[in-house]
Amino acid sequence: MYQASQKRYDHMIYNRVGNSGLKLSAIGLGLWNNFGSVDPIANQKAIIHQAFDLGITYYDLANNYGPEPGSAETNFGRIMATDMRPYRDEMVIASKAGYVMWPGPYGNWGSRKSIIASADQSLQRTGLDYFDIFYSHRPDPETPMEETATALDQLVRQGKTLYVGISNYNGKQTAAMTKIFESLGTPYIIHQPRYNMFNRQVEQDLFPVLQATHKAAVGFSSLSQGLLTDKYLHGITTDSRANKQTIPFLSPVQVEQTLATVKRLNEVAQQREQSLAQMALAWNLRQPALASVLIGASRPEQVVNNVAALEKLKFSESELATIEQILTEQPAIDWNAGRS
Template identity: 45%
Template sequence: MVYAAANNRYEQVPYRRVSDSGLILPALSFGLWRNLGDQKPLANSREVILKAFDHGIFSFDNASNYGPSNGTAEETFGAVYQSDLKPYRDELVITTKAGYHMWPGPLGEFSGRKTLHAALDLSLQRMHLDYVDIFYAHRWDPNTNLEETAVALDDLVRQGKALYVGVSNYTAEQTAAIIDIFKTLHTPFVLNQVSYNMLHRQEAEDHQMLQLLDDNHAGLVAYGPLAEGLLTDRYLNGFPADFPLHRSNAHIADDPEATVRQLNALNAVAADRGQTLAQLAMAWLLKDRRVASIVFGASSIDHLLDNIKVADNLQLSDEELQKIESILTK
């Protein structure tokens, strides 16, 4: 059956401009990190990806190392793009990243010139694309001089392989340093994608990342909005000691009893709003216009649609925000 996108797709999820740039993103972006790849049947992956697009999620976030095995998430997306989404290319924002271990040998990771060029070429091949909309340096490279990384990213734009560039997992100080080089090069830098959620706020807020990006015509994309699922109603009675937290959220396990108390208090706020805890956590992130989009994953239609329901109630009152802040700062 030939796929035809839902006619009302842009009425489902709001979209946002990234600062004052020409880039527009849906408030919710679909991430392919762990959820789709060689261990999931392609038919299931296709169903979830197309349902996301039918609901106005037109941004798909990938990386060269994503999937149960490296590259399989890009291959999965590429198969769906080739069979169904190619006619909609001008509507899609397709992003990928390079920097974490991607192939054997010392050139298979970090942000040297050869590595970034080879990684993007491989990503384009896997996804059957001529270009990506955003190409990210996936992590800070402590060994390669920053100018080499910045120039490599700039060259990829000039070659037509990426429209915009971004960084991911850079601190505010690191981001400021590469922005200075991008300004000299006139590189279209638009985003830093970082771990940001109710329980992990320091880098985005305390270190002034949000303001730095806004001052430089860029925005923040938040990944891990649910802290690997901790910000859901599944762990209100506790979570195991070996809970697989992302490294950026590892501190959450320092005092598990206090975290569980916070989860229950936040869940009560969500219930008063007629939302799940997960929906509240995403609405809380989107309260700030400088958060251009949040990346979430889903491996089933039900999971996808539950998350999309956040769009039904994104407004948080001053009283609710104060209540949430008091919970998070206890």
């Protein structure tokens, strides 16, 4: 039986989520990849154990995470039942609905029918009584925002989630949803955008809205699907994520387009006595709007290395200026290139 480390809270940083009472670990574990039906359950357990032992309390799921869709929630539920159940009240567990999950018109997007059914299915797969946070995974262009918002509000009132969030909404959409949630009295506290050194649009569009409304963000794709690590500094291996056509947002083309920039950023990281991944995570957390950044992991050692980013979060003005110059000189990246 798993026994959590008694020192698990000694070094982790916990940030308040906007003006809510909730705090999140500055680094959270995302289960987008490596937790599906095709992945060894023993390795999944080892990663979650390591994360919890290091003070990571935020665990991020979605209905369609796998592969197969739904299997990440199922596997997480198995691990909760056998290993983590005694620690449930020390964990913030989130899931989402909004991307395609099952056939037909109700297994996708943000209708009340889809949101409620998906949340019920996710609770069944995980074996949980409730989620701490449940998100609308993306805006639905054909469903009124009021309908999506009231569906999330209903989940709170039914005791199926404590808080709600939204993900992948732009600044204007977020401001509109915030007003609806306020009128309903819904505990909407958080947004989950893609954010990293190569994806910065939210700095001008979304983050000002969050700060003005006293909400927070948890960033996903924090290392740009592995681009902002040392993984590709010496070429693309056959088993790398960039060569797996099932993985969105990354292909050998993007690796080639960013390699020169990544090498320059790695030099800055070495001068800071950090790995590139550690520096990239620290750089993300410099943003006041970010309460937490998500990491993925294929083995426990990656969790250890990424959490070590918290040992050196401060940047000098010179370091920030150098990083900004490097990023400014990066040519536009074609994120659709190389995809079939």
